[in-house]
Each structure stands twice: as C-alpha cells, then as structure tokens.
Amino acid sequence: xxxxxxxxxxxxxxxxxxxxxxxxxxxxxxxxxxxxxxxxxxxxxxxxxxxxxxxxxxxxxxxxxxxxxxxxxxxxxxxxxxxxxxxxxxxxxxxxxxxxxxxxxxxxxxx
Amino acid sequence: xxxxxxxxxxxxxxxxxxxxxxxxxxxxxxxxxxxxxxxxxxxxxxxxxxxxxxxxxxxxxxxxxxxxxxxxxxxxxxxxxxxxxxxxxxxxxxxxxxxxxxxxxxxxxxxxxxxxxxxx
Numbered sequence: 202x203x204x205x206x207x208x209x210x211x212x213x214x215x216x217x218x219x220x221x222x223x224x225x226x227x228x229x230x231x232x233x234x235x236x237x238x239x240x241x242x243x244x245x246x247x248x249x250x251x252x253x254x255x256x257x258x259x260x261x262x263x264x265x266x267x268x269x270x271x272x273x274x275x276x277x278x279x280x281x282x283x284x285x286x287x288x289x290x291x292x293x294x295x296x297x298x299x300x301x302x303x304x305x306x307x308x309x310x311x312x
Numbered sequence: 313x314x315x316x317x318x319x320x321x322x323x324x325x326x327x328x329x330x331x332x333x334x335x336x337x338x339x340x341x342x343x344x345x346x347x348x349x350x351x352x353x354x355x356x357x358x359x360x361x362x363x364x365x366x367x368x369x370x371x372x373x374x375x376x377x378x379x380x381x382x383x384x385x386x387x388x389x390x391x392x393x394x395x396x397x398x399x400x401x402x403x404x405x406x407x408x409x410x411x412x413x414x415x416x417x418x419x420x421x422x423x424x425x426x427x428x429x430x431x432x
Contacts, residue, residue, distance in 0.1 A: 240417070244359075249424060249425055252418055252420050293358065295418070300374070301349065301417075303351075303358055
C-alpha cells in the first residue's frame with residue numbers, strides 16, 4: 202500500500218497570509234504515461250470533499266488561482282497565496298496511481 | 313450535471329451486513345473509462361477509500377477490507393451497490409460515493425454522504 206503523509210496536521214493562518222501544506226508518498230506517483238497521480242482536496246465543515254488540484258499542479262474547474270500545487274515523485278506541496286476565511290477546512294492529498302490512498306488531513310483555521 | 317446520492321440504513325448491529333446504494337445521474341456507467349468509488353470517513357477522522365467499479369465491471373478493493381466488501385453496478389437503474397459484511401462499531405462513518413471521470417485518477421463529483429452507526 203502507498204502511504205501518504207501530510208505535514209503539518211493543523212495550521213492557523215491570518216487572513217491574507219500564505220499557507221503551505223506538505224504531502225509525501227511512500228512510493229513515486231509518476232506513472233509510465235508521464236502523469237503524476239497526486240491530487241488535493243478541501244473538505245469544508247459539514248461538506249463533502251471538493252477537488253482543488255489534479256496531477257500535482259492543475260487547478261480543477263472553478264478553483265481560485267490563489268491555490269497552487271507543486272512537486273514531483275514523492276514530495277508535493279499545496280500553497281495558498283493569500284488565505285481567505287472561506288478556505289477553512291481540512292485539506293487532503295490523495296494518490297491515484299495504485300488504487301487510492303488519502304493523507305491524514307491538515308486542518309486549516311483562521312486566526 | 314452529475315449528481316450522486318448515497319442511501320442505506322443509518323444504524324446496523326455488529327456482525328450484520330451493510331448494503332449501501334449510490335444512485336447517480338448525469339452519466340452512464342456503460343461509458344468507456346468511467347467509474348464509481350466508495351470512500352468513508354469515521355467521525356473526526358480522515359478519508360479512507362473502500363472500493364471502485366469500472367464501466368467494464370472490473371473491480372478494486374481496499375486490501376485491508378477486501379474480504380468484507382462487494383461492489384456491483386446496475387446500469388439500467390444508474391446505481392452502484394456496496395455491501396460490507398461483519399460490521400463492527402469501528403465501521404461507524406460517513407460513507408460517500410464518487411464519480412471518476414475519463415481519463416483521470418481522481419474523483420470529481422461526490423455524493424453528500426450517509427452517516428452509518430454500528431451499535432447494538
């Protein structure tokens with residue numbers, strides 16, 4: 202099984218300030234098809250998860266450009282350039298190269 | 313517009329078998345490349361993928377739960393059904409179904425989830 206490890210597990214951010222979440226996988230997520238099967242989700246309080254980023258750095262439809270993803274192989278990062286109050290919730294990374302596995306989640310709150 | 317909705321019991325007893333139904337619209341599971349998965353989330357805990365079914369009836373299961381899970385589809389009813397045997401209180405969770413588009417490894421549309429409690 203591929204293990205996904207996120208850090209930190211919680212984050213308190215002042216509105217307008219940046220935030221960064223790390224995700225490391227126990228195996229490379231680079232497929233022979235050239236794609237890297239790493240995704241980021243946000244689960245807002247009381248809601249289902251919503252896709253933010255696919256294939257490391259591509260924003261899903263309707264996702265604000267303050268969200269960006271980077272990384273390769275086994276190390277990935279989600280960055281929020283300027284956190285807004287609506288960004289609170291739990292962020293999950295997920296791998297999809299070998300079935301599917303989620304990270305433990307990072308809870309983001311507003312200071 | 314793609315929508316999914318989970319349905320099933322809200323309470324089951326330990327050792328019983330759980331049957332959950334995902335009813336969807338906006339796509340057909342007869343379309344090449346598409347798939348539907350099940351994911352659960354215990355209260356206050358992380359997401360856990362459980363099972364997945366492809367358009368061609370190929371299936372994948374979480375290795376840790378494989379012996380207890382069965383996923384099936386009914387194309388005529390636009391439904392995917394998950395059964396889980398030998399339920400335990402640790403299986404208390406919100407259960408989600410989600411759509412996987414072609415060609416992608418992610419789930420883009422999720423149901424609202426259904427909360428299941430396992431208790432005697």
